[in-house]
Amino acid sequence: MISTIDILSIPIWNVTMEEARNLAFKCIDEGRAASIATANAEMVMRAQTDRELAHILQHADLVVPGGAGVLWAAEQQGKKFKERVTGVDLACSLLQEAAARQTPVYLFGGAPGIAEQAAANVQQQVGSLHIAGTHSGFFSADEEKDIIEDIRSQGTRILLVALGVPKQEKWISEHLYELGPCVCMGVGGTFDVLAGKAGRAPKWMQDNRLEWLYRLLKEPTRFKRMLALPKFVAAVKLGGRAK
Template sequence: MTVKYSTVELAGLATASVTRAELAQIMVEDCFRRKRFKSAPKLVFSLNGQGVSLVGQSVKFAEAMNEADIVHADGQSVVFASRLLSNRGLPERVATTDFFHDAAEAAQANGLSFFMLGGSEAENRRACENIAAMYPSLRVVGRKHGYFSEEEEDGVIELINSAKPDVLWVALGKPKQEFWCVRLKNRVDVGWVKTCGGLYSFLSGNSPRAPRWMQAAGLEWLHRVCCAPRRLFWRYFITNPHSLYVLFFKSNRLK
């Protein structure tokens, strides 16, 4: 059965009102549809506090986000805002770190394959080793670290296309990964192009997840700051207030 969903306009972006399980089913449907009709890949981007702040600062980034076929709520603040600004808010947070496991189970059950792009070589390799241990029947048909130059892009695209994955996971960090996906969308032979930011850091075991109560309360950012204060304090100190401003003053009601 085809998953149908509405959207909530948040920070000027049509954000999908879906659960993690529904988004995983949409992934399966889109990948099989592309196999049949040879349509263009779907771009699937995530929206969190950092992304909202970037949308408010950069017209180019906002334009890139609007190129996505699906934008999902990666941050709990986005979910909270949707419930305050609309009669029917988003059903749940679809954090990419959690959604990956829904996607992996769905892909494993339906014979879909992944290509893991981005992160450092060590982190990417370790993440793929852990994926293989968690999902032994999942086909990860290729991987590549994210430290390549623009001059090396042709080789990266050839590597991806020769592996023939259904889903390309792209972890190059915001906003680089969104710009990269929009620019090269029509050159990759895949069903889905899914941005995933710091996913490999969690899959490799380098970064621990926040306790469930902190995730539910929208405080996962605080846990991350406590784990890496030098790297993340100023990022969250600046982006959190700005993202709240953008969410509450530049968002429209449910569509």
């Protein structure tokens, strides 16, 4: 049985990449709607003051350890996650398996044109991926209804949502059971990476848990968001009392 490790009252599943992918496709095979979130320090800290987000994460079907900070936090408890399961890597793993199975995938979010470019690039890499549809993260209330109908009517079984945290998690939670039997995952900036508009940190930085520094150097405007990191460290050290 797969266990969880609580990080500041957010249960995070202790899974490998393969286990996470298999759990997602088990839901697909069973015709169940399911939500997947990728937890990092920034998301966990936001959940300390955003009760709606905390509730969503506490009741998600799968929350994977996506950030180096949550791995560190587990170690402070004398525990250890099997491996880090980043959003980009899990999304790519799901897309590769979807191509092999011809599972319909829908890419929703990002700037105009990004989801389409990401889908085109992935198709070049994995071959026969069944793209059920794409749509940017810009939409009106009326367009949102049409997007939901499009996702459902196209038989989507994997929906990747790139609206940013916490909007994507809240959108998935609100609409999960309107979308048909599909697995929905919030993927943040993954489409930018797949579309070739953003790069990932060098492997040595990933291995040394320094992706946050790479992102900050590439995008200095992230500085304010990065202030969540020292708050996260303090909260973990103080047993959740620092917010």
